[in-house]
Amino acid sequence: MQLFVCAVARGSLSAAGRELGFSPAVASKRMTRLEAALGVRLLQRSSRRLTLTAEGATYHERCVAILADVREAELAVTAGQAEARGLLHVSAPVDLGRRWVGPAAADFAAAHPELRVRVSLSDRVVDLLDAGVDVAVRIGALGDSRLVSRRLARSRRVVCGAPAYLARRGWPRALADLDAHACIVLQRPGMRALSWTFRTEEGLHTVRPAGRLVADSGDLVRDWAVAGHGLAFKSIWDVAADIDAGRLVPLLTDLPSRGSAVHVLYPSRRFQPARARLFVDFLAERFAAHEAAVLAAATPRAAPPAAPRRARPRPA
Template sequence: MMSNLADMEIFARVVSSGSMSAAGRELGLSPAVVSKRLRRLEDRLGTRLLQRTTRQIALTEAGQGYYERVLAILTGVEEAENFVSRRSADARGTLKISAPTTFGRMHIAPYLEPFMRANADLAINMMLTDEIVDIVGEGYDLAIRIAELSDSSLVARRLAPVRRILVAAPRYIAEHGSPKNFTDLENHVCLAPHNNDPWRLEGPDGPVTLRPAGPLQTNSSEVVREAVLGGLGIAQRSTWDIGPELAAGKLVQVLPDYAATRKVAIHAVYPSRQFLPAKVRLFIDYLADLYGPAPYWEKGAEGS
């Protein structure tokens, strides 16, 4: 029975991770052993569970039904063990996280100390990058993404809303005036990390698009942030990025009836809801409690 249960877990890991090699890494087994155990399981059941190609693994019809039932069994076993041993309360090992560079520096790094103090057996490996990483292929436990997420095989939990608005420094407004309507932006200096990327905003009459133009070209969002604070022009910024500056009056909102879509949010993305390690669950819960539906960076900026 225990051997059968182990084969079920290997099968479920292969499906959730998308490959035998990834499942093997999670379980500490070689791909050859994983393949052998899967063949043994299929031979015992007398049916093919997976269609294998050089590029991907797909469930057969029988495999899909078996997978759903196996998950229920494994979840029940895990809950029973957690009830007895309380292992679910402990975070151990290394938690590998990917996060956007600026957001990670501003809103994750300053809050790691209390989390790590509360979980003394846990080490954290946090990689900051603005590129979309392959969570499974590169061995990440989770990634923080600021986006309107599309359908994928990954699981996402919304951590906080994103409010993205148009702002300028009082100095710029004093020198150039404030735009009275959306078309006025064509007569202003508009700052963007990539001048070929349009601003897509929601206004009183629906969605509008502007391709920002100005004397500054940069691949850095942080350069744009400093430029707008310095009074160089108007920029589209998230309140998580400039909340304190809005509250202090160093920046003011322009055209308050226009903002980027609210479909964009801050998410924690991870490979699978099943077999979720305690270290991942606890860190996601920590961030969700830290930010919440009314994040701290909005305080003092709500009316901006």
């Protein structure tokens, strides 16, 4: 079962064998023996990839739960020795991962010498069970009801632009002004472009900018904004350091975006290994320690006064 689940997570039977200490020949023989014992084919194997059969998908889901039960039983009799050890696989968006999750993971690994940490950064939503992820950190709406979530910190999105861009194009003073600006749009594969939603006195107001620059990477959106190519709508956790350093300026802060949060997700509360449980607690402390300072970066700032209109010369 461990070999089968690992092969699905790694996408390779040979890689799964190496991780568990088997040669490719032994791994192949064990998988063949498992399928023969069950009387069904679990995996369609080719030289390039593995694909779960319908029976394999059903068996995989049960195997994940059964192996978690085994780990829980082991922890029950070694509770006093539960330490962060083994491989911890963490997933996070690129921006948030580079600035917050990655450094936290490195610090956590430094404190636990028997732990190996693998951090996967991607702006697409990763299936934790299929990818073999222990812990995922995400911003915004949560979609997978199979997962357990814990809120790490409050968040919000903010419109921001580089000082050089604002000096060239002016500050937007109302939502309607965004139509005259170069807006940088985030659009993930297979999804609509991210809408910009704000809280106004009349309720929620959504803007769907038609930007000339579109990216499926939040990190690239930020880089373009810092370089002065236009305005971005970014999580404050992604751009707080840029705002504090003066590389970006928060705009329209009197019209806050719809509130959101940073969450950590994991497959099961009951069967969480010590390494994941301890890392979740470590992340919660790290985000709580910085939450006030990060949110303060989005406080309202006065725009420069509008340039006075030049008086038209009177005809002679």
